[in-house]
Amino acid sequence: MSKSAGCCKRFLHYAFDYETPKTLVIPSLGVGFVFRFTQFLVVMYVVGYVCVVQKAYQDTDTVISTVTTKVKGFAFTNTSDTEPRFWDVADYIIPPQSDHSFFVLTNMVVTPKQVQSHCPEVSHCCYKTDNQSQGVKFIFHPGIQTGLCENYSTTARTCEVLSWCPLEIDTKLPEHALLVAAENFTVLIKNSITYPKFNFHRRNILPHVNSSYLKRCEFSRLTDPHCPIFRLKHIVSEAGEDFQDMAVKGGVLGILIDWSCDLDWWAGECLPKYSFRRLDNKHPVNNVAPGYNFRFAKYYKAADGEETRTLIKAYGIRFDVIVFGTAGRFSIVPTIVNLGAALSFLSLVPVVADWFLVTCSRKRDLYSRHKTTHLTEDADSASVTDFSPSLSLMIFSTD
Numbered sequence: 461m462s463k464s465a466g467c468c469k470r471f472l473h474y475a476f477d478y479e480t481p482k483t484l485v486i487p488s489l490g491v492g493f494v495f496r497f498t499q500f501l502v503v504m505y506v507v508g509y510v511c512v513v514q515k516a517y518q519d520t521d522t523v524i525s526t527v528t529t530k531v532k533g534f535a536f537t538n539t540s541d542t543e544p545r546f547w548d549v550a551d552y553i554i555p556p557q558s559d560h561s562f563f564v565l566t567n568m569v570v571t572p573k574q575v576q577s578h579c580p581e582v583s584h585c586c587y588k589t590d591n592q593s594q595g596v597k598f599i600f601h602p603g604i605q606t607g608l609c610e611n612y613s614t615t616a617r618t619c620e621v622l623s624w625c626p627l628e629i630d631t632k633l634p635e636h637a638l639l640v641a642a643e644n645f646t647v648l649i650k651n652s653i654t655y656p657k658f659n660f661h662r663r664n665i666l667p668h669v670n671s672s673y674l675k676r677c678e679f680s681r682l683t684d685p686h687c688p689i690f691r692l693k694h695i696v697s698e699a700g701e702d703f704q705d706m707a708v709k710g711g712v713l714g715i716l717i718d719w720s721c722d723l724d725w726w727a728g729e730c731l732p733k734y735s736f737r738r739l740d741n742k743h744p745v746n747n748v749a750p751g752y753n754f755r756f757a758k759y760y761k762a763a764d765g766e767e768t769r770t771l772i773k774a775y776g777i778r779f780d781v782i783v784f785g786t787a788g789r790f791s792i793v794p795t796i797v798n799l800g801a802a803l804s805f806l807s808l809v810p811v812v813a814d815w816f817l818v819t820c821s822r823k824r825d826l827y828s829r830h831k832t833t834h835l836t837e838d839a840d841s842a843s844v845t846d847f848s849p850s851l852s853l854m855i856f857s858t859d
């Protein structure tokens with residue numbers, strides 16, 4: 461036969477030989493154990509992981525929510541640097557309301573009676589060259605440099621600027637927070653959520669809560685885990701921080717509300733779970749630019765009609781309310797799809813058992829020989845006589 465004819469024949473066999481599965485019954489305890497054990501693993505995966513842990517029989521939806529907050533509490537300050545002063549919520553919550561967060565003022569640097577004029581910079585030294593002042597170059601100056609040097613004190617000369625004068629000196633931040641009493645302020649968090657796919661609505665003020673209970677309750681993980689009124693000190697300490705420490709330079713704290721729920725009737729009630737964590741990471745070694753602060757001013761006209769302002773550099777804690785969650789409910793479509801996908805792993809079981817059969821069992825040579833039988837049309841009787849004794853051997857012998 462020529463080379464090309466042989467090649468052609470091989471191709472025809474490859475393309476058109478029909479393969480059909482043959483059942484071999486192998487009375488081997490070892491192979492039988494591997495087969496059943498692999499089957500057991502697949503069934504455990506389907507029942508334990510797919511059904512119980514992943515709840516793959518459920519359709520899911522993510523939460524849509526809205527949050528409002530109201531802080532209450534008052535404080536009295538009387539330090540050497542400030543006048544005696546009573547503080548209520550309108551003084552220390554800035555701005556009065558915002559989305560999903562609230563800022564509580566705890567410390568500040570006040571620069572009163574600022575007017576628009578010329579004054580010397582606070583810390584940049586100044587010398588003159590060709591009638592032009594030269595200062596140390598900083599990216600940020602507190603005003604527009606006029607090109608003149610001014611006596612800042614009897615020993616220091618600094619560059620003159622056009623700005624709101626006198627300039628702020630923010631190096632004198634009080635070491636202890638001004639509003640130490642802020643730790644006892646309370647906040648009411650009203651949170652409404654919806655799972656639109658399931659037409660499910662809920663509030664964190666639960667149906668059994670009435671107004672007299674709301675007036676006196678306070679969140680406590682052990683005794684009152686569903687009260688929506690939180691003491692600020694409690695929030696900060698649950699986040700692993702010290703309120704008085706954090707109040708000096710400020711920071712950002714997260715109030716996390718987890719609405720992950722199983723909405724099947726057998727799963728129980730859908731309730732919010734609260735947790736707290738600091739969001740602005742404190743670096744234990746590189747503590748450059750710690751905390752949270754910003755500036756704002758209160759404007760007024762002085763007796764002589766000049767526009768004047770009080771500049772406040774405010775330090776405090778911003779509380780961000782973060783709502784998240786996924787709900788699931790039984791649905792036939794994901795049940796069929798996920799169960800079908802998981803059960804398809806059962807088709808891998810014979811592959812594992814076959815592999816064990818032809819590589820690890822004692823009679824692997826015998827099993828390998830009979831695993832595949834190749835029938836040729838012109839020698840069918842020979843292959844049958846070859847095959848029958850072996851087959852009977854395989855059915856009746858044990859490992």
Ligand SMILES: Nc1ncnc2c1ncn2[C@@H]1O[C@H](COP(=O)(O)OP(=O)(O)OP(=O)(O)O)[C@@H](O)[C@H]1O
Nearest residue numbers: 530531532533645646647648671674675676689690
């Ligand atoms: N931060 C808070 N700490 C403690 N209780 C609060 C707080 N915020 C609100 N409450 C109380 O919760 C209830 C509901 O508050 P809500 O703001 O809906 O009503 P309100 O009558 O306008 O409240 P209020 O006039 O007392 O500020 C009220 O009894 C209120 O006093």
